Amino acid sequence: MAKFLFVVQGEGRGHLTQALALQDILHNAGHKVVAVLVGKSYRKIPDFFITKMQAPLHYFESPNFVKDSNNRSILIGKTIAYNLLKTRIFLASMRELSAYYQQYQPDVIINFYDLLAGFYNLFHKAPAPMVVVGHQFFLQHPQFEYPQGHKVEKFLLNLNTNLTAHKAKLKLALSFAPYLADFKNIRVVPPLLRKEVLSLTPETQNFILCYVNNDGYGDDIIAWHKQNPDVKLECFWDRKNAPEVxxxxxxxxxxxxxxxxxxxxMRTCRGVVTTAGFESVCEAMYLGKPVMMVPVEGQFEQSCNALDAQKAGAGIVSKNFNITPFLKYLETYQPTTQMREWVQKAPKMFVESLEKIL
Incomplete structure (x- = not known):
C-alpha cells in the first residue's frame, strides 16, 4: 500500500472533483490518501468536497485571480500585482507545505494544479516525487492547437503551468479524447469523473441547464430570457447573498x-450552457448532453478548453450568452459514446501510471 498526499487548487470546482475521483481510484487499488492540502480561494470550498474527502483536510493561502467589479472577466495585470503583494503570505504557505510533507511522509505527492506546490520545488527538495494532474498539461503537448494569436496570454499560461509542474516526475494530462499520443513525461489520460456522475442514467426533459462560475454572467442570461421567455432555463451560480432558489x-x-x-x-436537461471549465464540459459529454461554451473573459485557458472540446465533439463555442444559436444546434446534435468509452479506461491508466512512480 502506497501513501499519496494531494495538493489541490481550491479556485476551481473541477480540481476538487478530480481529487475526489482519484481518491476512489487509489482506494480501490489498495492505496491510501494520507492528507489533502487545499489552496484557499475566495470561493467557499463546497460542502460535498469536505464531506466526501476521507483524508484529513488542511488549508493554506494560495494565489487567486482578480476579477472586474461585475464579477465577469479575469484581470491579468491586477492578478499578478495582487499576488506579488502577498509574497510573504505565500512564503509562509510554503513553510506550511513543508511541515505537512514531513508530518505525513507520502510516497507520492499529487498536485492538482496548485502553483505553490510547484513553486515549493524551486526552493526546497520535496520528500517524495511529484505528479501533476490537469487539462493544462495537455495544452503543453507539442501537437496541441492553440487559438489564433494571444501570444502574451499563451506565454503567461505556459509560465504558470511550468512553475506549477516544476520538477514533476510525471504530467497526467487530462484530455477530452484520446487523439494525441504520450510525449516525454506527458501522459494523455481520460478525465477524472466522480462515481456520482458515472452512476447517472441520462434522460431528456424540456429545459436548458446554465452554469456560470462568475455570477456576473447571470445578468446576461436574464437579459436573453426577457427576449425569449418561452424557453425554460435552470441556472446555477454562486452569487453572494442570493437566495438558495x-x-x-x-x-x-x-x-x-x-x-x-x-x-x-444535468442528467435531465436538453443541453448545457456554461463557461468553459474542463470538468463541467466533460460531465456533460459523458451524459451525452450537448454544450454551448462561453469562455470567461480574460481567462485564456478557457478559450483553449473550448476550442479543444469543440474539436472533440462537445458542442459549440460562443463569445456571449445568446442561447439562440444553441437551440438551433440542438435540432441536429447526435450524441456519441466516445467519452464514456474513454472515461472507463481512467482507473487502469491512472493506477498503472502512478504505481510506476513508486
Whole structure:
C-alpha cells in the first residue's frame, strides 16, 4: 500500500472533483490518501468536497485571480500585482507545505494544479516525487492547437503551468479524447469523473441547464430570457447573498450551487450552457448532453478548453450568452459514446501510471 498526499487548487470546482475521483481510484487499488492540502480561494470550498474527502483536510493561502467589479472577466495585470503583494503570505504557505510533507511522509505527492506546490520545488527538495494532474498539461503537448494569436496570454499560461509542474516526475494530462499520443513525461489520460456522475442514467426533459462560475454572467442570461421567455432555463451560480432558489419568472430559476441538484439537472436537461471549465464540459459529454461554451473573459485557458472540446465533439463555442444559436444546434446534435468509452479506461491508466512512480 502506497501513501499519496494531494495538493489541490481550491479556485476551481473541477480540481476538487478530480481529487475526489482519484481518491476512489487509489482506494480501490489498495492505496491510501494520507492528507489533502487545499489552496484557499475566495470561493467557499463546497460542502460535498469536505464531506466526501476521507483524508484529513488542511488549508493554506494560495494565489487567486482578480476579477472586474461585475464579477465577469479575469484581470491579468491586477492578478499578478495582487499576488506579488502577498509574497510573504505565500512564503509562509510554503513553510506550511513543508511541515505537512514531513508530518505525513507520502510516497507520492499529487498536485492538482496548485502553483505553490510547484513553486515549493524551486526552493526546497520535496520528500517524495511529484505528479501533476490537469487539462493544462495537455495544452503543453507539442501537437496541441492553440487559438489564433494571444501570444502574451499563451506565454503567461505556459509560465504558470511550468512553475506549477516544476520538477514533476510525471504530467497526467487530462484530455477530452484520446487523439494525441504520450510525449516525454506527458501522459494523455481520460478525465477524472466522480462515481456520482458515472452512476447517472441520462434522460431528456424540456429545459436548458446554465452554469456560470462568475455570477456576473447571470445578468446576461436574464437579459436573453426577457427576449425569449418561452424557453425554460435552470441556472446555477454562486452569487453572494442570493437566495438558495430564486424564481425570476415561470421559466427562469437560479439556484445556488448544489452538487446533487446540479447533477440531477444535468442528467435531465436538453443541453448545457456554461463557461468553459474542463470538468463541467466533460460531465456533460459523458451524459451525452450537448454544450454551448462561453469562455470567461480574460481567462485564456478557457478559450483553449473550448476550442479543444469543440474539436472533440462537445458542442459549440460562443463569445456571449445568446442561447439562440444553441437551440438551433440542438435540432441536429447526435450524441456519441466516445467519452464514456474513454472515461472507463481512467482507473487502469491512472493506477498503472502512478504505481510506476513508486
Amino acid at each position: 430564486e424564481h425570476f419568472s415561470e421559466n427562469l430559476t437560479f439556484h445556488q450551487i448544489s452538487d446533487t441538484k446540479f447533477l440531477e439537472k
